Amino acid sequence: MGRKNKNMAFNQEKKKDQIIFAAMILFAKKGFAKTSMADIAKEAGIGKGTTYEYFKGKDQLFFATFQWFVDHCEKAATLSFTELAPKSGAEKIRVFSQSILNSLKGSEEFYPLVLEFWAATASSRYRDKMKKAFKDLYKRIGDVFVAIINEGIENNEFDPEIDIDSVVPAIVGVWDTIGLQAWFHDGSNDEFNMEKTMLSFTDLIIRGLLKKQ
Amino acid sequence: MGRKNKNMAFNQEKKKDQIIFAAMILFAKKGFAKTSMADIAKEAGIGKGTTYEYFKGKDQLFFATFQWFVDHCEKAATLSFTELAPKSGAEKIRVFSQSILNSLKGSEEFYPLVLEFWAATASSRYRDKMKKAFKDLYKRIGDVFVAIINEGIENNEFDPEIDIDSVVPAIVGVWDTIGLQAWFHDGSNDEFNMEKTMLSFTDLIIRGLLKKQ
Amino acid sequence: MGRKNKNMAFNQEKKKDQIIFAAMILFAKKGFAKTSMADIAKEAGIGKGTTYEYFKGKDQLFFATFQWFVDHCEKAATLSFTELAPKSGAEKIRVFSQSILNSLKGSEEFYPLVLEFWAATASSRYRDKMKKAFKDLYKRIGDVFVAIINEGIENNEFDPEIDIDSVVPAIVGVWDTIGLQAWFHDGSNDEFNMEKTMLSFTDLIIRGLLKKQ
Amino acid sequence: MGRKNKNMAFNQEKKKDQIIFAAMILFAKKGFAKTSMADIAKEAGIGKGTTYEYFKGKDQLFFATFQWFVDHCEKAATLSFTELAPKSGAEKIRVFSQSILNSLKGSEEFYPLVLEFWAATASSRYRDKMKKAFKDLYKRIGDVFVAIINEGIENNEFDPEIDIDSVVPAIVGVWDTIGLQAWFHDGSNDEFNMEKTMLSFTDLIIRGLLKKQ
DNA sequence: AATGAATGAGGGTTCATTCAT
DNA sequence: AATGAATGAACCCTCATTCAT
Secondary structure (H helix, E strand, C coil), X not given: CHHHHHHHHHHHHHHHHHHHHHHHHHHHHHCCCCCCHHHHHHHHCCCHHHHHHHCCCHHHHHHHHHHHHHHHHHHHHHXXXXXXXXXXXXXXXXXXXXXXXXXXXXCHHHHHHHHHHHHHHHHCCCHHHHHHHHHHHXXXXXXXXXXXXXXXXXXXXECCCCCHHHHHHHHHHHHHHXXXXXXXXXXXXXXXXXXXXXXXXXXXXXXXXXXCC | CHHHHHHHHHHHHHHHHXXXXXXXXXXXXXXXXXXXXXXXXXXXXXXXXXXXXXXXXXXXXXXXXXXXXXXXXXXXXXXHHHHCCCCCHXXXXXXXXXXXXXXXXXXXXXXXXXXXXXXXXXXXXXXHHHHHHHHHHHHHHHHHHHHHHHXXXXXXXXXXXCCHHHHHHHHHHHHHXXXXXXXXXXXXXXXXXXXXXHHHXXXXXXXXXXXXX | CHHHXXXXXXXXXXXXXXXXXXXXXXXXXXXXXXXXXXXXXXXXCCCXXXXXXXXXXXXXXXXXXXXXXXXXXXXXXXXXXXXXXXXCHHHHHHHHHHHHHHHHHCCHHHHHHHHHHHHHHHHCCCHHHHHHHHHHHHHHHHHHHHHHHHHHHHCCCECCCCXXXXXXXHHHHHHXXXXXXXXXXXXXXXXXXXXXXXXXXXXXXXXHHECCC | CHHHHHHHHHHHHHHHHHXXXXXXXXXXXXXXXXXXXXXXXXXXXXXXXXXXXXXXXXXXXXXXXXXXHHHHHHHHHHHHHHHCCCCCHHHHHHHHHHHHHHHHHCCHHHHHHHHHHHHHHHHCCCHHHHHHHHHHHHHHHHHHHHHHHHHHHHCCCECCCCCHHHHHHHHHHHHHHHHHHHHHHCCXXXXXXXXXXXXXXXXXXXXXXXXXX
């Protein structure tokens, strides 16, 4: 019985995820407004009414999708953090930077979803929760950066004059903008080299952080 | 008669703008999807049907607001450019940066509109036009920056090793990102100091660009 | 212009009534729950969406139907009252009674609607308003009766021992009950003679009211 | 084995009643339309699907509650009848009257259910069965009254001129109307005194029935 | 040119019912 | 016998759009 219940719970969780993934695919492809609950059910391979067994409504499903995304990002950020070997501050920044780049590169098709999320922070009923979640996410990733830079300052590698707290949000946000611009260039001829931009920017930042001789 | 026609044309332009402004206000406040054509007409102080005399439909009106926004941005960018006095490259960057900051600070309430534009870029029927417009806008602003930096390199102020073309999109995008994060913090207690972040970031960039002794 | 506006108002009022009548017919025939807004629009000969130009929703339309009914009843009661000639109390009661009977007889097909109203009084969101309206309606009709009886007592025709205020609600209610039972018998073989029942009952009441010699 | 079967039958009967009671409570509280099968199952403390082991569907369950109600009423009426001592006709009417009043007073919360039943006689698929059941119920109760009055006429207590068959339905119906009006007044300040109205009306009727000296 | 009454396609949601377990 | 996950028909309502005035 215990097993059975566990399986049921597992299956329920599985179906919930099924729906979330179907929603993510369609929200990314057509946008939230133009995706109907019927579309999502079809994509998930279930009946129209079934969706409502797992989510109260379209808004809540959207929010669940958002939460899935935030969790995913936090996991990605945490993972990268633990991978940081005891190298120089510059190296750490490069590794971290690269790891973010990797996770960006794997999910191009979901990028429009992030735009939907941003837009929703303005108009959704979950607006406050979403704002907070985004803020927290940025803070969490930013804190990693702050730690790296502080360490670098202590080690006499980075310049103590830098106003870390102010500058970090800008650095963290670069990833967003790179994804955004990659998206704007997607499908056009004049390609945007995400990787090159990322690396050059990282170099520039490091040059700016380093203590002047 | 000539005058009359001219007046009519003028009035039409005026009414068109009236509608665009009304749309912008509401799109920013409630989002595109949740704003009805009736709402817009009401806000513009005209009849529901009149909107269709000036715009083919909601999508086109949305696109018109987008175009208005892009034009506005381009004008702002151009304006700043002409204001650049013959100072050092670092000074120019600071002036340019400040001018962007000023235009950001003046239009907080319209910031969600940009989010709508970004989101629409993914799902709108005008998706390709919008992508292109955004790309062009970034390019145009970027070009100003590229020019400044190139000039700085020629003047032996900035380091020629910098891969300018790759790094500029990231720098330009950061301004968006700062606006975005300011928006996420809006309404919460832990305020985000847009100005400080912007200035610190500009400093960092300049430090990175400067030729090492 | 005044005329035009007036006409428009008139037409709107007319369309509102059109919808109310269509709703009444269908609510009476199929009940509130089984009548769809589409049914009503069709019956009224208008588009589905048009209904919502005149009524906020199905519930409000139902309530409007109820209000129409209450107004109609009050008018009927008032009318009868003014028709009462300066006859004996017994005669007045007979006239009043007959007038109620007449209005009952003319609207058999709408009788189920009253049942819907009663039922809705329990479960509708307008429950309190409906309760009050019914109470007021009964009171208003009852008051006519109270006046007649009081006059009869003053004229030494009716027995002063009668507890008028207590008994009148019962008498007034009997008319409902007669309609109800007529409805139960409708369509069956063993006909229910509403008229005879009404008259016999009226006689009985009068016998009870009259002063004993 | 026989016992076991009997127990199962007994349990089935018990569960059937459980469901019926649950349905009655909810139909009375929220109305038929607003009560879901899931609500009923929950209230009955059983699974959603189980209801369908005992009743074919929502309509049939509703009809079962109706039948339960009718049986209950008939039992109540029969009971009162046997309690009638060999008193005067007037006394019998008073006793009967009081006994109905008692059963009314004990079941205020279920009164809306009767309204649902009435409404359903118009729109339910069981409409004809329900009409007949109501007719029979009224007839059965009426017959008791007819018997009492006939006896009274034979005993020279009541006036032979009374058209008994016509007048009895009106008298019987009074109980409905008293319940109805009590329901309309429920929750308001200007209380309706059910008992007083009932007694005064009974008095009036008896005065009307009594032979004039 | 300006209007707003009328429209109906479209979509979110509910819920009675089924059926595999 | 008991269950509750799954289903899709049905329905309320919104709103972009049209068109007669």
